[in-house]
Amino acid sequence: MAIVSYREAIRSTLIEEMDRDLTIVLLGEEIGLYQGTFRVTADLLARYGPGRVIDTPTSETGFVGAAIGMAMLGLRPVVEMMTWNFSLVALDQIVNNAAKIRYFSGGQVDIPLVIRGPNGAGVQLSAQHSQSLEAIYAHIPGLHVVTPATPAEAKGLLRTAIRGNDPVIFLENAALYGSKGEVPEGEFVVPFGAADVARSGSDVTIVAYSRMLAAALEAAEYLAGEGVEAEVINLRTLRPLDRGTLVASVKRTHRAVVVQEQWRPFGTAAEIAATIAEGAFDALDAPVERVTGADVPMPYARNLELLALPNAEDIVRAVARTLYREIKTPSERSSGGQSDG
Amino acid sequence: MADLRSVLSWYRRMVLVRRFEEETERAFRRGKIGGYLHVYSGQEAVAAGFISAMREDDICFTSYRDHAFALLRGAPPGAVMAELYGKATGLARGKGGSMHLFDVGRGFYGGYGIVGGHIPLALGAAYALRYQGSDRVCLCFLGDGAMNTGAFHESLNMAGLWGQTGQCPLVLIVENNGYAMGTSVARSSAVTDLAARFTAYAIPCERVDGMDFLAVRLAAERAIAETRTSGRPTAVEAITYRFAGHGAADVVQPYRSKEEVDQARRRDPIPTLEGHLHAAGLLDDAAMAAIREEAEQAVLAAVRYAEESPAPPPESLYADVYADTYGGEA
Numbered sequence: 001m002a003i004v005s006y007r008e009a010i011r012s013t014l015i016e017e018m019d020r021d022l023t024i025v026l027l028g029e030e031i032g033l034y035q036g037t038f039r040v041t042a043d044l045l046a047r048y049g050p051g052r053v054i055d056t057p058t059s060e061t062g063f064v065g066a067a068i069g070m071a072m073l074g075l076r077p078v079v080e081m082m083t084w085n086f087s088l089v090a091l092d093q094i095v096n097n098a099a100k101i102r103y104f105s106g107g108q109v110d111i112p113l114v115i116r117g118p119n120g121a122g123v124q125l126s127a128q129h130s131q132s133l134e135a136i137y138a139h140i141p142g143l144h145v146v147t148p149a150t151p152a153e154a155k156g157l158l159r160t161a162i163r164g165n166d167p168v169i170f171l172e173n174a175a176l177y178g179s180k181g182e183v184p185e186g187e188f189v190v191p192f193g194a195a196d197v198a199r200s201g202s203d204v205t206i207v208a209y210s211r212m213l214a215a216a217l218e219a220a221e222y223l224a225g226e227g228v229e230a231e232v233i234n235l236r237t238l239r240p241l242d243r244g245t246l247v248a249s250v251k252r253t254h255r256a257v258v259v260q261e262q263w264r265p266f267g268t269a270a271e272i273a274a275t276i277a278e279g280a281f282d283a284l285d286a287p288v289e290r291v292t293g294a295d296v297p298m299p300y301a302r303n304l305e306l307l308a309l310p311n312a313e314d315i316v317r318a319v320a321r322t323l324y325r326e327i328k329t330p331s332e333r334s335s336g337g338q339s340d341g
Numbered sequence: 342m343a344d345l346r347s348v349l350s351w352y353r354r355m356v357l358v359r360r361f362e363e364e365t366e367r368a369f370r371r372g373k374i375g376g377y378l379h380v381y382s383g384q385e386a387v388a389a390g391f392i393s394a395m396r397e398d399d400i401c402f403t404s405y406r407d408h409a410f411a412l413l414r415g416a417p418p419g420a421v422m423a424e425l426y427g428k429a430t431g432l433a434r435g436k437g438g439s440m441h442l443f444d445v446g447r448g449f450y451g452g453y454g455i456v457g458g459h460i461p462l463a464l465g466a467a468y469a470l471r472y473q474g475s476d477r478v479c480l481c482f483l484g485d486g487a488m489n490t491g492a493f494h495e496s497l498n499m500a501g502l503w504g505q506t507g508q509c510p511l512v513l514i515v516e517n518n519g520y521a522m523g524t525s526v527a528r529s530s531a532v533t534d535l536a537a538r539f540t541a542y543a544i545p546c547e548r549v550d551g552m553d554f555l556a557v558r559l560a561a562e563r564a565i566a567e568t569r570t571s572g573r574p575t576a577v578e579a580i581t582y583r584f585a586g587h588g589a590a591d592v593v594q595p596y597r598s599k600e601e602v603d604q605a606r607r608r609d610p611i612p613t614l615e616g617h618l619h620a621a622g623l624l625d626d627a628a629m630a631a632i633r634e635e636a637e638q639a640v641l642a643a644v645r646y647a648e649e650s651p652a653p654p655p656e657s658l659y660a661d662v663y664a665d666t667y668g669g670e671a
Contacts, residue, residue: 062495065461
């Protein structure tokens with residue numbers, strides 16, 4: 001296995017798939033000559049030419065809609081959304097066309113389309129450039145919503161997305177592009193709808209996805225030192241959602257904490273809490289806890305931004321609540337100047 | 342231009358479309374057709390003129406006023422009517438209804454209900470046709486109201502750009518029937534010379550009398566030939582008129598006068614084409630009567646087919662949302 005970055009995992013998958021399938025074309029803003037805002041598409045214009053790597057004007061409605069039309073005619077467009085914030089401009093195309101044409105045509109056409117790009121907060125990008133929009137898309141039948149947390153998942157899920165025949169909302173994360181991890185060689189694929197048990201444990205289930213997986217694992221590692229064995233489930237895809245793995249885990253641990261970067265109301269965690277209530281109600285020993293972003297437009301000031309984002313300490317506190325016990329968080333330990341050990 | 346004898350067959354189809362639409366309005370009033378119903382009466386020469394100039398392997402997209410497009414591309418009237426009735430035998434198995442007729446096998450890529458929202462689709466489809474190395478063209482029909490959407494302007498700009506390298510075999514046809522629902526062009530467009538909006542994006546636009554099949558047909562042949570050869574987009578503004586209301590429920594029409602409608606009816610495209618065919622000696626009263634009777638029988642058969650067809654089975658509710666299924670649940 002090679003150690004590669006999340007960015008390189010995506011880029012190399014694009015190259016591997018474009019080499020084997022001439023129907024794949026890329027569209028987006030600044031993906032060619034500029035080499036990609038986050039350099040995911042670096043060198044691809046030189047490699048494949050302007051017919052397959054299409055620099056578009058700032059016209060999200062136009063190029064997302066055009067990609068849908070290409071897909072209807074049998075191409076496999078992969079659209080880069082510079083950031084998912086801008087997808088709101090193309091929401092009509094995604095929701096009213098991409099998600100619905102197959103259904104309202106009675107199955108006469110497939111829409112093999114991938115829209116990919118960074119979702120979630122960056123660093124001090126403020127309100128319009130820091131949103132986590134997964135719940136908006138996961139609400140819509142006809143879309144698959146994918147949230148890779150690691151380089152291997154980015155590669156395996158992107159391959160599934162590109163080879164599939166439906167529109168896929170592929171949510172990357174700018175904070176993850178530089179992260180590195182092992183990626184299997186060859187035609188490695190991660191199927192949709194299969195959550196990963198990222199860490200096994202018996203005392204509480206922590207559910208996370210995308211960038212929040214790292215915070216969940218950090219919290220679990222810390223909790224182990226406190227004598228709490230947390231199971232961490234990495235959802236990998238929100239639609240389809242692997243409800244079976246979630247419910248089975250909570251039936252064993254009797255407690256659940258769900259972590260999301262997005263706003264709390266009507267979010268992913270609410271759907272997962274409902275899924276757990278439906279499937280494991282009798283097994284629960286505590287209410288399902290939600291760890292979420294603050295319910296405000298993202299502020300600019302760094303201290304406020306950090307307050308608005310969930311972190312490992314928030315997860316530790318939530319786990320403590322589900323266990324009805326006191327657990328000092330790492331910062332409480334360090335600021336208190338006291339040590340048990 | 343094809344000789345006038347072939348035009349006779351398009352006259353026959355226009356008569357069928359008109360008679361079909363009359364029947365859909367009746368079925369709507371009887372509660373047999375639900376939802377929204379937008380009939381095409383008055384505008385037949387536009388769709389017929391262009392579709393008659395299309396090749397069998399060319400494709401088209403349109404808005405929600407789409408019955409004529411399915412019929413003129415050759416969809417069986419029974420399957421179209423069954424779709425309007427919400428039956429399993431409908432073109433889209435009862436999933437789309439009046440606004441979302443599709444017959445992809447006949448190159449009809451659908452009717453769309455969000456004004457202007459289908460224009461980017463047609464743009465991408467046109468690109469795909471050329472990318473695949475064919476000389477097929479894509480026709481995109483739109484109303485004057487769609488020209489005020491962002492989707493229109495973004496798509497035209499990109500069409501103009503892609504046309505520079507011959508990668509955009511797209512023909513845009515504005516069916517300017519004077520009204521976006523109840524809002525006239527003068528009340529919705531700062532510039533009422535709609536052709537100027539195309540030339541702003543380096544797309545040539547020809548204006549044509551959309552009530553005259555022969556004039557539309559000639560303009561269609563010019564635009565399609567130019568686009569097929571060059572891979573560059575072209576546009577045609579067809580001046581037409583919608584005899585019925587915006588939708589079948591649009592009975593009171595405070596935005597236009599009865600006199601205006603009556604005046605437009607004097608330019609009815611069907612008698613206009615009859616005049617041409619009469620003058621050429623290709624149509625007499627007996628032939629006209631026979632064609633009307635043929636349309637009558639076809640429409641009645643379509644209604645019978647729709648009436649007798651089964652409703653979609655309950656288990657089809659979840660069919661066709663996705664092409665692929667994975668583990669987990671949606």
